[in-house]
Amino acid sequence: MAELVFFSGTMDCGKSTLALQMDHNHRARGRQGLVLTKHDRAGEAVLSSRLGLSREALEVGDELDLWDLVVEQATHGRPVQYLICDEAQFYTARQVEQLARIVDEMDIDVYAFGIMADFRTELFPGSRRLVELADRLQVPQVEALCWCGRRATHNARVVDGHMVVEGAQVVVGDTTSGPTGEVEYEVLCRRHYMRRMTSHAARAQAASPEVLPFDLDLCPLPIPPRGA
Ligand SMILES: Nc1ncnc2c1ncn2[C@@H]1O[C@H](COP(=O)(O)OP(=O)(O)O)[C@@H](O)[C@H]1O
Ligand SMILES: Cc1cn([C@H]2C[C@H](O)[C@@H](COP(=O)(O)O)O2)c(=O)[nH]c1=O
Numbered sequence: 001m002a003e004l005v006f007f008s009g010t011m012d013c014g015k016s017t018l019a020l021q022m023d024h025n026h027r028a029r030g031r032q033g034l035v036l037t038k039h040d041r042a043g044e045a046v047l048s049s050r051l052g053l054s055r056e057a058l059e060v061g062d063e064l065d066l067w068d069l070v071v072e073q074a075t076h077g078r079p080v081q082y083l084i085c086d087e088a089q090f091y092t093a094r095q096v097e098q099l100a101r102i103v104d105e106m107d108i109d110v111y112a113f114g115i116m117a118d119f120r121t122e123l124f125p126g127s128r129r130l131v132e133l134a135d136r137l138q139v140p141q142v143e144a145l146c147w148c149g150r151r152a153t154h155n156a157r158v159v160d161g162h163m164v165v166e167g168a169q170v171v172v173g174d175t176t177s178g179p180t181g182e183v184e185y186e187v188l189c190r191r192h193y194m195r196r197m198t199s200h201a202a203r204a205q206a207a208s209p210e211v212l213p214f215d216l217d218l219c220p221l222p223i224p225p226r227g228a
Contacts (some may be wrong), residue, residue, distance in 0.1 A: 001192040002107045004100055006088070008116045008127065010152045010187045012175045013144040016040075019086045022111055033082040034073065036060050038090040039138050039172050047086045057084075060091060062147040066098040070106060080108055088114035089124035090170065096101040096129035103135075118169050119157035119185070119195075144187045145198035152187035156198060159183055163196045 007015055023035055035047055038060040042048035047057040060066070070080050085091065085099065091112075099110045112134070118125045123131070131137065144152040156163045157171070163186075173183045186198050197205075 002097045002103045002109045003135040004103045004110045004130075005112065005134060005136045005138055006109065006127075006130040007113045007138045007140055008130075010144045011115055011155050011185055012050065012187055013152075014049075014140050014142040015115075016047060016086055017051050017053065017142055018112045019084050019111070020049055020055060023055070023084045024142065031081045033084060034058060034070070034080050035084045035086075036066075037086040039087055039170070041172055041174055047084075052064050057086070060095065060202045061086075062092055064095070065096065066095050067101055069139060070102055074170060080106075082109040082111065085112040086114070088112035088130060089116070090114075091126035093125050093129040096126055096133060100133045115155060117155065119155055119167070120165050120169075121154060122169070124169070146187065146189035146192055147202060148189060148192060150189035150191070153190050154188050154193035156186045156188050156193055156196075157183055158186055158200070160200055161200050163198050163201070165196075 006016060009015060017046050019035075023033060026033055035055060035057040036059075037045075037047045037057040040046050040048055040057070042054060045059040046054055048054035058069075066083075070083075073080050083099070085104065088096070093100075096112075099112065102108050103110050112130055114127055114130070115124070116131075124161055146152045157167065158164070171183045174183055175185050175187065188198065192198070192202075
């Protein structure tokens with residue numbers, strides 16, 4: 001029986017890599033699928049992984065009806081057996097409902113990949129609906145780590161070196177530094193997210209003679225060197 005599975009983890013934990021691997025494995029066994037994405041960092045209509053792999057994909061606009069898309073494929077002699085849906089946090093709630101209907105009424109497997117929450121810890125609309133409707137939630141095996149060495153659970157947004165908690169929900173960006181002024185992201189454990197302690201802030205605090213010695217309980221690993 002077909003399933004709607006939501007693979008969810010922080011940024012940089014390997015979701016897009018897994019999406020590409022799953023597509024590869026299904027395709028290698030002769031199954032026909034569709035690969036969808038929305039607002040990939042690498043540009044429109046592409047699914048890219050930080051490991052360097054990428055492939056073309058269908059860009060999901062807000063108005064795209066996913067049910068109609070699959071019906072149209074079948075009508076033109078291209079029956080679909082599975083869907084890979086990357087950056088699913090950006091899909092609308094309605095599109096997620098269309099995915100659930102595709103699973104239930106067409107018996108097509110749907111594998112969705114995305115982050116659960118934004119830089120303010122609020123759920124994205126697409127992820128919320130996936131949590132409500134998915135048959136299974138799956139956490140990718142590879143864990144992204146906070147600078148302290150703990151498992152990263154939160155996505156922090158950093159502007160000009162400072163963590164921010166206000167702003168637009170959607171700002172496409174990466175976990176590595178861009179030019180000054182650009183939005184970037186850093187994954188953190190909850191403790192350090194709550195304290196707004198990014199790797200940059202930790203370095204600054206460790207270097208300051210005015211602060212008390214760093215709380216070792218919150219920092220099991222050495223403070224990361226600049227650029228780490
Ligand atoms: N140079 C590298 N060598 C090995 N693994 C890497 C390298 N660069 C990135 N990765 C792996 O790729 C993961 C990010 O993969 P990606 O699919 O882009 O993540 P996501 O889609 O979850 O944001 C990292 O967690 C890391 O495991
Ligand atoms: C936390 C957060 C992230 N985004 C964007 C940044 C990236 O373009 C994607 C996540 O992609 P990844 O493959 O999981 O790294 O989401 C955003 O727009 N708003 C946020 O709050």
